[in-house]
Each structure stands twice: as C-alpha cells, then as structure tokens.
Amino acid sequence: MKSNNDVKKIRTACPAHCGIDCCGILAHVKGDQVIKLEPADFPDKRDNRICLRGLSSLDITYHPDRLKYPMKRTGKRGEGKFERITWAEAYEIVVEKFKKVSMQYGWKSIGWVLGGPGAGTTKFGAYLRLASLTQSTRVSAWGYGDAGLPCGSRVILGHQFPYILQ
Numbered sequence: 281m282k283s284n285n286d287v288k289k290i291r292t293a294c295p296a297h298c299g300i301d302c303c304g305i306l307a308h309v310k311g312d313q314v315i316k317l318e319p320a321d322f323p324d325k326r327d328n329r330i331c332l333r334g335l336s337s338l339d340i341t342y343h344p345d346r347l348k349y350p351m352k353r354t355g356k357r358g359e360g361k362f363e364r365i366t367w368a369e370a371y372e373i374v375v376e377k378f379k380k381v382s383m384q385y386g387w388k389s390i391g392w393v394l395g396g397p398g399a400g401t402t403k404f405g406a407y408l409r410l411a412s413l414t415q416s417t418r419v420s421a422w423g424y425g426d427a428g429l430p431c432g433s434r435v436i437l438g439h440q441f442p443y444i445l446q
C-alpha cells in the first residue's frame with residue numbers, strides 16, 4: 281500500500297466552469313488521478329476559497345458517463361445510436377458545416393452561444409477570438425440562469441440550443 285508521501289499537491293485553478301473559473305485550488309494527485317481538492321493558499325487568507333461546485337468537480341472529471349472523445353450519431357435522433365470517431369474526423373465535420381452555413385448565409389449567421397460547462401472565464405477568450413476571426417456572431421446567453429442554456433437560447437434564438445443542421 282502506498283503511503284501519503286505518494287500524493288503530490290499541485291497548485292492549479294478550478295475547472296468547474298462556473299463563470300468565475302479561476303479560484304486557486306490545490307489538487308492532491310496520486311499516480312495519474314486527482315483524489316482531493318482544497319483551497320489554495322493566498323497571501324490574503326480571504327482569497328482561500330473553494331465552493332461546493334468546485335469541490336464536486338472531481339465527480340464530473342471521473343464520472344463514468346463523461347464524454348472523453350467525439351461521438352457521431354448513427355441512428356435517428358433520440359435513438360441513442362452513436363459511434364466513436366477521431367478528433368480529426370470530428371473537426372472535419374464541424375468545418376464542413378461551418379463552410380456550408382457560411383457560404384449559404386454568411387459568417388454572421390453563425391452564433392457562438394456561451395454558457396454552461398466549458399464557458400468559464402478561461403475559455404471565454406477563445407470563443408471571442410474565434411467569433412472575431414471569422415466575423416461571426418457572439419451571442420451572450422449569460423444572465424438567463426446559471427448555464428444560460430437552454431433557457432437563454434430559447435429567449436435569444438427562439439429555439440432550443442444546440443440546433444443541429446441535418
């Protein structure tokens with residue numbers, strides 16, 4: 281049995297994507313697995329913090345149903361039939377859809393709706409940069425509840441997001 285000495289403490293930032301997305305945390309790592317999170321230490325102790333969402337981000341990270349690679353639907357919508365594809369194949373599909381829509385309706389017709397897991401502050405810049413580079417549209421669903429989606433998309437776009445092009 282390994283001793284506690286095998287646990288490394290690594291200073292990092294919370295991955296829980298709450299929108300703040302930057303609380304300093306200390307990850308306890310054993311082997312290749314994070315086993316515990318706690319607030320990182322700051323010179324001003326008022327900055328030492330982690331909320332329940334941050335603490336439970338380990339459950340998200342190691343949940344058996346978490347998607348770890350792209351899946352492509354092979355059956356009808358709702359049938360639950362998918363096959364695993366490579367990242368290269370997934371990018372190709374996305375690029376093709378972007379090309380199709382942008383050629384038909386212009387880049388401005390593509391909207392980046394932010395909100396929910398993955399839309400925290402640390403990723404925000406990437407979305408904005410992509411929207412700026414492609415001259416597409418940045419749609420903010422923030423302010424319509426925690427995730428912004430799906431309620432924000434209904435208010436802004438008039439339909440449930442994501443809207444999948446067939």
Ligand code: SF4
Nearest residue numbers: 294298301303331334
């Ligand atoms: S600890 Fe809580 S408030 Fe801080 S970034 Fe994580 S989820 Fe957000």
